[in-house]
Amino acid sequence: MSTYILRxxxxxxxxxxxxxxLSFISLHLAGDPTYLYVSERASNEEIxxxxxxLGFDRPLPEQYLNxxxxxxxxxxxxxxxxxxxxxxxxxxxxxxxxxxxxxxxxLAISLAIPIGILxxxxxxxxxxxxxxxxxxxxxxxxxxxxxIMLILFVGLTLRWLPISGYVPILQPMLNGDFATAIDxxxxxxxxxxxxxxxxxxxxxSRNARLVRSAMLEVLNQDYVRTARAKGLSGRVVVFRxxxxxxxxxxxxxxxxxxxFLLSGVVVTETVFxxxxxxxxxxxxxxxxxxPVVQASVVIFSLVFVTLNLMVDLLYARLDPRxxxx
Amino acid sequence: xxxxxxRLLTLVGAGALALVGPLAVSAQAPDDDTLVIAQSxxxxxxxxxxxxxxxxANIMAMMFATLYSIDxxxxxxxxxxxxxxxxxxxxxxTFTLNExxxxxxxxxxxxxxxxxxxxxxxxxANGFTGNTVGFVLxxxxxxxxxxxxxxxxxxxxxxxxxxxxxxxxxxxxYIHCKDYYESNELAFLAENPVGSGAYRFxxxxxxxxxxxxxxxxxxxRQPAFKRILWRVIPEASTRVAELIAGNVDIxxxxxxxxxxxxxxxxxxxxxxxxxxxxxxVGFQFSEAFADSPGWEALQKTExxxxxxxxxxxxxxxxxxxxxxxxxxxxxxxxxxxxxxLEPYPYDPAMAEALLDAAGYPRGADGVRFRTVxxxxxxRYLNDVAVVQAIGQYLSDVGVETEVDIRDWxxxxxxxxxxxNVGPLFFLGTGGSxxxxxxxxxxxxxxxxxxxxxxWNNAEWFELWDATQGVDPVTERENVNRMLEIxxxxxxxxxxxxxxxxxxxxxxxxxxxxxDEKVLPYYAxxxx
Numbered sequence: 001m002s003t004y005i006l007r008x009x010x011x012x013x014x015x016x017x018x019x020x021x022l023s024f025i026s027l028h029l030a031g032d033p034t035y036l037y038v039s040e041r042a043s044n045e046e047i048x049x050x051x052x053x054l055g056f057d058r059p060l061p062e063q064y065l066n067x068x069x070x071x072x073x074x075x076x077x078x079x080x081x082x083x084x085x086x087x088x089x090x091x092x093x094x095x096x097x098x099x100x101x102x103x104x105x106x107l108a109i110s111l112a113i114p115i116g117i118l119x120x121x122x123x124x125x126x127x128x129x130x131x132x133x134x135x136x137x138x139x140x141x142x143x144x145x146x147x148i149m150l151i152l153f154v155g156l157t158l159r160w161l162p163i164s165g166y167v168p169i170l171q172p173m174l175n176g177d178f179a180t181a182i183d184x185x186x187x188x189x190x191x192x193x194x195x196x197x198x199x200x201x202x203x204x205s206r207n208a209r210l211v212r213s214a215m216l217e218v219l220n221q222d223y224v225r226t227a228r229a230k231g232l233s234g235r236v237v238v239f240r241x242x243x244x245x246x247x248x249x250x251x252x253x254x255x256x257x258x259x260f261l262l263s264g265v266v267v268t269e270t271v272f273x274x275x276x277x278x279x280x281x282x283x284x285x286x287x288x289x290x291p292v293v294q295a296s297v298v299i300f301s302l303v304f305v306t307l308n309l310m311v312d313l314l315y316a317r318l319d320p321r322x323x324x325x
Numbered sequence: 326x327x328x329x330x331x332r333l334l335t336l337v338g339a340g341a342l343a344l345v346g347p348l349a350v351s352a353q354a355p356d357d358d359t360l361v362i363a364q365s366x367x368x369x370x371x372x373x374x375x376x377x378x379x380x381x382a383n384i385m386a387m388m389f390a391t392l393y394s395i396d397x398x399x400x401x402x403x404x405x406x407x408x409x410x411x412x413x414x415x416x417x418x419t420f421t422l423n424e425x426x427x428x429x430x431x432x433x434x435x436x437x438x439x440x441x442x443x444x445x446x447x448x449x450a451n452g453f454t455g456n457t458v459g460f461v462l463x464x465x466x467x468x469x470x471x472x473x474x475x476x477x478x479x480x481x482x483x484x485x486x487x488x489x490x491x492x493x494x495x496x497x498x499y500i501h502c503k504d505y506y507e508s509n510e511l512a513f514l515a516e517n518p519v520g521s522g523a524y525r526f527x528x529x530x531x532x533x534x535x536x537x538x539x540x541x542x543x544x545x546r547q548p549a550f551k552r553i554l555w556r557v558i559p560e561a562s563t564r565v566a567e568l569i570a571g572n573v574d575i576x577x578x579x580x581x582x583x584x585x586x587x588x589x590x591x592x593x594x595x596x597x598x599x600x601x602x603x604x605x606v607g608f609q610f611s612e613a614f615a616d617s618p619g620w621e622a623l624q625k626t627e628x629x630x631x632x633x634x635x636x637x638x639x640x641x642x643x644x645x646x647x648x649x650x651x652x653x654x655x656x657x658x659x660x661x662x663x664x665x666l667e668p669y670p671y672d673p674a675m676a677e678a679l680l681d682a683a684g685y686p687r688g689a690d691g692v693r694f695r696t697v698x699x700x701x702x703x704r705y706l707n708d709v710a711v712v713q714a715i716g717q718y719l720s721d722v723g724v725e726t727e728v729d730i731r732d733w734x735x736x737x738x739x740x741x742x743x744x745n746v747g748p749l750f751f752l753g754t755g756g757s758x759x760x761x762x763x764x765x766x767x768x769x770x771x772x773x774x775x776x777x778x779x780w781n782n783a784e785w786f787e788l789w790d791a792t793q794g795v796d797p798v799t800e801r802e803n804v805n806r807m808l809e810i811x812x813x814x815x816x817x818x819x820x821x822x823x824x825x826x827x828x829x830x831x832x833x834x835x836x837x838x839x840d841e842k843v844l845p846y847y848a849x850x851x852x
Contacts, residue, residue: 165533272563287366
């Protein structure tokens with residue numbers, strides 16, 4: 001087990017180093033980054049002075065080592081626009097993104113499982129076909145389009161839910177203000193539904209199909225047939241014998257799913273004016289605030305790598321075949 | 326269907342209904358005391374010396390007053406100052422302030438505070454890169470500022486300059502109080518501003534909104550609304566939906582394809598104004614582009630003039646921008662342009678004749694020469710379609726044009742900043758309604774950061790230098806002559822002044838301005 005852990009941790013470190021390297025290179029992709037830091041009307045002398053002051057005149061490997069050194073000290077640079085530490089800006093917005101991502105994950109998984117089971121147990125029926133058709137649409141619809149349609153139909157035409165905006169829950173909790181968090185809860189949920197559904201649709205569709213295929217595979221196993229032959233009711237066969245085994249692949253991809261949903265928030269947060277990391281990244285890209293982009297990429301990758309590492313280690317703990325393999 | 330599944334579905338449905346049902350109300354519409362304005366971007370920092378974009382300046386201008394201001398009709402009017410005088414050599418401008426001014430924390434606002442506002446912005450130790458230090462102060466040749474008395478402050482600049490240009494630029498420097506700004510850290514100040522204008526800061530939630538409240542004791546402006554809520558809604562469709570739903574009063578940057586939806590909504594209308602942003606195709610003169618296709622041909626004045634006739638600008642406006650617009654005859658906004666210059670008409674036959682005469686007849690394949698037109702994606706109104714249309718118009722007269730579209734933020738901006746675009750490139754540049762020289766300042770020298778074409782017409786630059794600080798009549802004569810030079814030896818293929826679309830709720834009365842500023846001093850509830 002310890003060899004497996006060591007190998008997975010080493011792989012994770014390599015991934016993080018790769019991400020930092022790509023993130024660093026992104027600053028230099030569009031040429032001399034000094035121009036990001038000086039005014040449009042700066043003279044050649046001012047630009048040259050800024051280049052030296054910022055260290056962009058040094059060899060790239062040296063600049064990269066300085067970047068990594070700063071990262072290890074928690075210094076991911078300073079925003080060009082706000083002059084705030086880039087890492088702080090990302091961490092400030094992380095609760096809003098986590099609220100949205102967790103909501104979407106819960107929504108996707110809690111609906112995908114019953115829908116998948118229903119579809120599998122009704123295989124070949126119009127209900128199964130209908131569910132699979134919708135699942136295919138759900139995986140095909142671009143999230144920005146779905147978001148705008150939900151805004152126009154649910155928000156504007158029906159006026160059931162807010163069109164945009166955000167009410168915090170996690171942030172007051174982190175500040176120890178649980179009363180505000182509880183007060184905010186109903187309104188926060190109203191604001192969460194449309195962006196949450198937008199993000200969750202793809203994941204819901206994919207997982208519904210995954211659960212269906214896993215269930216179908218298990219339902220064809222001998223032990224299920226044996227269970228049926230023993231005279232057990234369909235409900236007991238499905239939930240006690242088949243469902244538990246069918247759930248294994250779903251549990252396995254939960255870590256990846258969370259990372260996938262995190263990556264999906266960039267567009268959705270922009271469409272719904274959700275003040276999370278996705279919006280921050282989007283704005284930073286359009287305003288060429290490269291330190292903020294770098295900080296977001298590094299922090300997101302750390303979250304993603306850590307989650308996957310934890311899931312892998314947990315899975316190895318649960319299933320010996322993984323660590324032996 | 327088994328009972329379990331039925332129960333499960335019932336549970337899910339009931340849960341959804343329980344969540345949505347009792348809460349089935351739309352977002353709160355604003356009350357009668359609150360004006361809600363939606364913009365696409367948030368302020369980076371509430372620091373007056375870090376403001377760079379128009380959206381940021383709109384918010385800051387309501388909290389921070391200036392010495393003079395640019396009125397809705399483009400005229401320069403007194404604000405914190407009542408008047409000004411110039412020294413004989415035009416290098417020192419002394420402003421007289423209104424009596425009894427205070428900042429929002431109650432601190433008296435005197436000449437010392439005005440001088441400090443300038444000095445603080447200019448201090449390299451603060452490392453500011455906003456519009457004040459990056460554009461305004463270099464453009465007026467700022468040297469220093471001093472308080473002569475409690476009510477008189479002198480701004481010291483290097484030599485004389487056009488009066489309107491200097492006054493207009495100085496009107497962009499936000500004034501604040503010294504004691505508060507001197508006694509706090511930059512990072513704290515960036516989130517806790519204390520202003521000097523008509524509204525005081527109340528709350529800022531990053532990427533969500535800025536809330537401000539009217540200062541009732543402030544008598545230099547008397548806006549109708551007690552509060553202004555500046556909401557940040559980046560997606561245009563969402564802004565429009567919020568406007569139609571009645572949750573927002575003013576929306577900037579309405580896409581042309583949504584104008585009809587707003588006008589048909591019954592809750593809001595679109596105001597289309599001819600903006601001051603000049604849109605053009607630049608001809609690159611840098612020899613670094615000598616090997617680029619078409620560069621050599623484009624160095625010929627006759628070719629550049631010929632291409633002015635090749636593009637049907639009015640049709641581009643109607644078909645792609647959704648409104649009529651007048652073709653520009655120069656780089657200066659009306660009414661400060663040269664009235665004797667007529668916009669080049671769309672006349673492809675003339676373009677072809679001039680290209681023939683310039684020594685570029687059509688070849689056997691119908692092509693005179695080949696070139697590349699670079700353009701951005703995601704910066705200007707329908708930019709990609711406009712660039713493609715221009716490329717097609719040029720190809721139609723035998724200048725086979727390859728269109729090269731680049732992402733604005735990640736790709737185009739770095740190329741522009743390094744003047745590494747061409748041989749043809751599409752760009753827009755902000756203009757003014759109050760000074761011809763302001764509009765011409767993009768070409769203040771052959772090496773100016775904004776002279777992206779690297780144009781180097783000796784007569785133009787001699788006249789530019791000779792125009793600084795001359796009397797208004799001579800200035801007008803020189804401007805007219807320079808615009809003739811520009812017209813006859815064009816560094817730009819002149820296009821149009823970009824139209825701006827604002828969505829305005831029927832709840833209020835408000836008139837959009839030409840200069841992209843959203844300053845709702847005069848907004849009020851509709852009768």
